[in-house]
Amino acid sequence: xxxxxxxxxxxxxxxxxxxxxxxxxxxxxxxxxxxxxxxxxxxxxxxxxxxxxxxxxxxxxxxxxxxxxxxxxxxxxxxxxxxxxxxxxxxxxxxxxxxxxxxxxxxxxxxxxxxxxxxxxxxxxxxxxxxxxxxxxxxxxxxxxxxxxxxxxxxxxxxxxxxxxxxxxxxxxxxxxxxxxxxxxxxxxxxxxxxxxxxxxxxxxxxxxxxxxxxxxxxxxxxxxxxxxxxxxxx
Numbered sequence: 001x002x003x004x005x006x007x008x009x010x011x012x013x014x015x016x017x018x019x020x021x022x023x024x025x026x027x028x029x030x031x032x033x034x035x036x037x038x039x040x041x042x043x044x045x046x047x048x049x050x051x052x053x054x055x056x057x058x059x060x061x062x063x064x065x066x067x068x069x070x071x072x073x074x075x076x077x078x079x080x081x082x083x084x085x086x087x088x089x090x091x092x093x094x095x096x097x098x099x100x101x102x103x104x105x106x107x108x109x110x111x112x113x114x115x116x117x118x119x120x121x122x123x124x125x126x127x128x129x130x131x132x133x134x135x136x137x138x139x140x141x142x143x144x145x146x147x148x149x150x151x152x153x154x155x156x157x158x159x160x161x162x163x164x165x166x167x168x169x170x171x172x173x174x175x176x177x178x179x180x181x182x183x184x185x186x187x188x189x190x191x192x193x194x195x196x197x198x199x200x201x202x203x204x205x206x207x208x209x210x211x212x213x214x215x216x217x218x219x220x221x222x223x224x225x226x227x228x229x230x231x232x233x234x235x
Contacts, residue, residue, distance in 0.1 A: 022100055029102050033095055034183040040095065040104075041180055047104035049076050049093060050156055053124060053135040054111040057153045059145075060133040066141045068149045069133060076108070079130065083123045094163065094182030096156045107156035112164045162196040169194075 033040040048070035051058040059066040071079070077087050093108040110127070128134050138157055142150055159182060169176050169187035176185040176194060185194045 026098055026100065026102075030095070030098055033098075033104060034179070034181045037180040043104035044073055044090070044093070044106065044180075046073075047106055048072065049090075050096070050105065050107045050153065051076075051131070052107060052109040052111070052157065052160060053127070055109065055157050055161060056135040056137050057141075057157070058128075058131055058133045059136050059141055064144070065146070066136070066144045066149075068145070068153055069131070070105075071131075079127070082130070083127065091180070092163075092178075094156070094159050094178075096152060096159065105152070107160060109160045109164075112160065159196055166194055166196075 033043055049072070050068055050070060057068060060069050061067075073090070076090060080087055080089055089110075090108065092112075093106040095104060096107050097105045099105070111124070124135065138153055142154075145153065163178060163182060163185070166185055167175060169189065169192060171192060172187055172189045174187055174189045176187050178185045183195070186192070187194075
């Protein structure tokens with residue numbers, strides 16, 4: 001009996017420890033990619049890319065919901081080459097996460113860079129046809145995405161927006177340069193390092209909405225005797 005209980009406890013401890021171990025492994029791997037440019041470039045060779053255009057993600061329709069397609073580095077290079085663009089454009093991508101198998105995920109916007117946006121805008125319909133999807137505003141498609149894609153695309157959009165808004169140093173006015181992972185930008189003239197402060201909107205659950213909002217009736221008395229129900233917000 002004691003032996004059986006011991007085995008059961010060890011199995012329970014193993015299954016409780018496994019998610020934590022996976023999280024720590026992924027966190028260490030992402031930290032390595034953010035700090036080591038060579039390792040991040042190597043991860044791009046086997047990684048997956050999510051495409052954006054003007055901060056709108058590329059989505060495909062499937063069974064009344066949206067899916068976020070992923071593309072390999074070779075597919076992305078072929079796409080850029082087909083529309084007459086340099087493969088160096090991939091350097092503008094940012095790291096947004098990784099899988100449990102340490103497959104790195106990146107996001108690339110094809111319509112933000114000033115040297116690329118004009119030609120990219122003219123090729124946007126052709127790109128959508130080639131990629132068999134559409135660039136849709138995230139706020140319009142958020143509730144038709146699964147939880148994983150919604151969280152990932154929100155993070156990618158926020159990070160891409162931050163890089164677009166911090167291309168110049170606030171002190172020297174000189175252009176800043178991002179690292180390969182996109183986890184920071186550095187001003188070459190004074191070595192000031194800028195780190196993104198990304199705030200990601202998360203879709204609240206029904207239970208949280210019910211707890212946050214409370215309908216109450218105000219008693220018909222003194223100040224407003226004829227008022228009906230009003231909404232009271234609880235923080």
